[in-house]
Amino acid sequence: MSDLIINEIKIGPGENRVVNLNEYYLPTGALMEIPTYVYRSKKEGPVILFMAGMHGEEVNGIEIMRNLIRAHHFENLLRGSVIIIPIVNVTSFIHKQRELPDGRDLNRCFPGSPRGSMGSRIAYDLMTQIVRQIDFGFDFHTGGAEINNYPQIRCDFRDKKGFALAQIFAAPFIVNSQSREKSLRKEAHDRGKPILVYEAGESNRLNKLGIDEGLFGCLRILKHYRMIRQEETIIPRPKTILLKRDIWVRAKMSGLFRTSKKYGTFIEKDWVMGYTCDPYGKVQSELTAAENCFLIGLNNQPVVNEGDAILHLGME
Ligand SMILES: [Zn+2]
Structure with missing residues (x-):
């Protein structure tokens, strides 16, 4: 079982660590960090990414990540590894807005470049430091432009691996949707790494149903892959509708x-x-x-x- 390496820091089997995705400097000289939580079992198993805050005003995903960390589900994983990035777009989160400081949408900056704009560099770091090392992942979003989304997983039904993961996650709806050019989902998929998009609630509002369903989905995934004890948390039986x-x-x-x-x-x-x-x-x-x-x-x-x-x- 090999080490995971993020920002030149090695995280070996059985280790839990918080590392920074990379260092980014703001115009004031202040260091912007993107904390990345890594939990590893000593036993072989899938490497799963859970991430949120691609659009910083989409707070439900961030709250789901916070709950996952706070509940200590991962500190003694039975197998495999979990990487959690609660807020990937930090400046957008601070400003409670969708865009990066230069007006770009981070989710249209992929696969990015190490010499590009802030969005392009974050995208590049995500692709090279994280996506390269995972088996699959979930990216948590919230409806944009005052749209309130009922909890749903979006994936391309033609992608068998992604569709199977969506059914295990079992959000109330699974919506057939093609990925967009330059998005994380598209670029990860092209590299054989399914990343499914979870959507729930509306921007700048916490939505209890969306947070609960997101948490249940993550726990269903972890139980399915036997990474946490089966009796750890009671999860309601899913009622999923395919659209x-x-x-x-x-x-x-x-x-x-x-x-x-x-x-x-x-x-x-x-x-x-x-x-x-x-x-x-x-x-x-x-x-x-x-x-x-x-x-x-x-x-x-x-x-x-x-x-x-x-x-x-x-x-x-
Ligand atoms: Zn979004």
């Missing part, structure tokens, strides 16, 4: 948007899902379901422009 397709419903007009439907619920064809209307009570436009579907993401922003994505629907 082969998804679409966004957009606002037909600018104005106020409201819905009476709860996210995560089933919606029958022709049911009214919500209304957009002008603020003066003159015009009202109904949004109806074109087919049977589940409401997997819901806009919580009442003021919308024509064409804004407001409802995310998934079909079995």
Whole structure:
């Protein structure tokens, strides 16, 4: 069983350590660190990555990581290794915003370069220091732009390895989704390392259901690979729905948007899902379901422009 090496620090079998992914300097000269928690058993087994805060305002994933560390599940792993990066995009977390200081999206900087911008260098370090050494991983996100996502795992159903992992994680929904160019998921997949994206809740809000489901998913993975004791934590039996397709419903007009439907619920064809209307009570436009579907993401922003994505629907 070989050493894991992160930022030139060796972590041998049976060792638990916190290391920095790399050193990055801010314009003030302050050192920015990206703490990376490594837990290793003496016994051979999978090397799993759990990471969050790619978009720093997506706090649910960060809270899931905090819970995992705090619960001491990994300090005596029965086999394999776990790497946890609670906040990969530190500056974005401090500023409670999605982007890096230069306006870039870290998740479009992959595979990165050691001489690029901050995002490009973080992406490069993740690929070369972490992804290279893992077997698979989970990247925790939250709905962007005021969209509240019902807990869901996103993966490409054609990727057998990734799809199998999604079923073990067993979030309430597994959504078939292709990875985007320059994203961590795409670049890791191209190197034979499935990284699944978990989405839950909305930016800058803690969402209990999303945090709980994320934790249950991580523990199901660890139990499945016999890395923690089977009796360690009671996890509810999963009820997972596979969604082969998804679409966004957009606002037909600018104005106020409201819905009476709860996210995560089933919606029958022709049911009214919500209304957009002008603020003066003159015009009202109904949004109806074109087919049977589940409401997997819901806009919580009442003021919308024509064409804004407001409802995310998934079909079995
Ligand atoms: Zn995100």
